[in-house]
Amino acid sequence: MNPCDDTTFTLGSKAQAIIDLDGKVISPAYTRGYPLVIDRALGARVWDPDGHEFLDFCAGIAVNSTGHCHPKVVEAICEQAHRFLHMSGTDFYYDVMAKLADRLAKSAPGMAAKRVSFGNSGAEAVEGALKLARYATGRPYIISFYRSFHGRTYGAMSVTASKALQKSRFAPLLPAVVHAHYPYHYRDVFRSDNIYMAGQRCLDYLQSHVLKCAVPANEVAAFLVEPIQGEGGYVVPPASFLTGLQALARDIGALVIADEVQSGIGRTGKLWASQWFRGFEPDMIASAKGLASGLPLGALIARADVMTWPPGTHASTFGGNPLACAAALATLELMDAELTQNALQVGKHLMRSLTALGKTSPHLAQVRGLGLMIGLEIVADKTSRRSDPLLREAVVNRCFELGLLVLGCGESSIRLSPPLTITPEDADKAVSILAQALADVSRA
Numbered sequence: 001m002n003p004c005d006d007t008t009f010t011l012g013s014k015a016q017a018i019i020d021l022d023g024k025v026i027s028p029a030y031t032r033g034y035p036l037v038i039d040r041a042l043g044a045r046v047w048d049p050d051g052h053e054f055l056d057f058c059a060g061i062a063v064n065s066t067g068h069c070h071p072k073v074v075e076a077i078c079e080q081a082h083r084f085l086h087m088s089g090t091d092f093y094y095d096v097m098a099k100l101a102d103r104l105a106k107s108a109p110g111m112a113a114k115r116v117s118f119g120n121s122g123a124e125a126v127e128g129a130l131k132l133a134r135y136a137t138g139r140p141y142i143i144s145f146y147r148s149f150h151g152r153t154y155g156a157m158s159v160t161a162s163k164a165l166q167k168s169r170f171a172p173l174l175p176a177v178v179h180a181h182y183p184y185h186y187r188d189v190f191r192s193d194n195i196y197m198a199g200q201r202c203l204d205y206l207q208s209h210v211l212k213c214a215v216p217a218n219e220v221a222a223f224l225v226e227p228i229q230g231e232g233g234y235v236v237p238p239a240s241f242l243t244g245l246q247a248l249a250r251d252i253g254a255l256v257i258a259d260e261v262q263s264g265i266g267r268t269g270k271l272w273a274s275q276w277f278r279g280f281e282p283d284m285i286a287s288a289k290g291l292a293s294g295l296p297l298g299a300l301i302a303r304a305d306v307m308t309w310p311p312g313t314h315a316s317t318f319g320g321n322p323l324a325c326a327a328a329l330a331t332l333e334l335m336d337a338e339l340t341q342n343a344l345q346v347g348k349h350l351m352r353s354l355t356a357l358g359k360t361s362p363h364l365a366q367v368r369g370l371g372l373m374i375g376l377e378i379v380a381d382k383t384s385r386r387s388d389p390l391l392r393e394a395v396v397n398r399c400f401e402l403g404l405l406v407l408g409c410g411e412s413s414i415r416l417s418p419p420l421t422i423t424p425e426d427a428d429k430a431v432s433i434l435a436q437a438l439a440d441v442s443r444a
Helices: 013-025 071-081 095-107 121-136 154-159 195-214 241-250 322-360 389-402 426-443
Strands: 040-042 046-048 052-054 114-119 141-145 177-180 218-225 255-259 284-288 298-303 364-370 373-378 406-407 413-416
Touching: 046 195, 052 195, 052 284, 071 322, 095 114, 095 298, 095 322, 114 121, 121 141, 121 154, 121 177, 121 255, 121 284, 121 426, 141 389, 177 195, 195 284, 218 241, 218 389, 241 255, 322 364, 322 426, 373 389
Parallel strands: 141 177, 141 218, 218 255, 255 284
Antiparallel strands: 040 046, 046 052, 114 298, 284 298, 364 373, 373 413, 406 413
């Protein structure tokens, strides 16, 4: 049973019962956009307890990179579960953790040798990067960017600048954190319609204002940047911005941390989004989300000459859990075999269809992204190009009612981050539902 078989969607009794229980016992801080209750999932399809089927273009917020319950990933998890479940890789040794670290170290951009530190999430990977940057340089300051999202633990929250609500009533935060401007596609703080000019202006502002008025250049430990902004709107910067930022970091003796928690592991059609920007070789990469296809795993990959902290300075009891490592090794094999290329090919097909839809829809102002990391900018009308968050939410909710799972990002954007296993037919169906949703909310 598919929700789009009906003009109106009615939540089933089984799903409602779970939502009612959840409402009594789960933290109210969780953000539930629409009443999806998951009973089972396979590939790019999700079913609720009442039998409604949905096409999943969220993938657990870009986590289920190989789709739900990929048989090769499940097989790897089961095989490892029969060997042992846990032994804490911070105190002992086991093969899957070492093999995964070797695979990740060799995959990162740049010829320098790398080392890997494991955690359980993207936020933990960012926390490790912040600690390592300060340890390696002996400097205090971290510069990150407006509309960036790096996590909700204290250090990660401090470098985040996505929504003020995420920091409300949690101060004081991590000291010595400063934010700079990130280039946007058709608008930025400088009101430039040219993305390349916007990137250069952001770099100029960083040098002429931030490093002259706010932060001593010789006290900057690192620049923390998303090669493609995730929650900030799925914004792709010009390559010159990232390489320019790297050149500036080298000039002042600082490091560059690439937050690839959402953009990495094949999502953009390359294993790392950083690889799209020729010459960009970050000193560290923070990874998580799609790395273990649904199991909790974070990885901080850093140049070996940077990751020199001694035993006891940073560790995690569960980081590098053998089940998660086994899933990650299977995931990376699938990326090499087919999925990264599929993300690139189907992503291009999806971008073409969405761009065509944008020419006819009065509310779809821009389609942007790489591979299967695609953002749709929703506006009140194309003349004013005024962001309309309420309209965006209406489109997201209508998509759910019609059988498509999507989420918002940025001020007024919709993110498409489906499993990297989707077919052109899946892409066509998603565009068809999006077109109907846009038309329905326009008429409302």
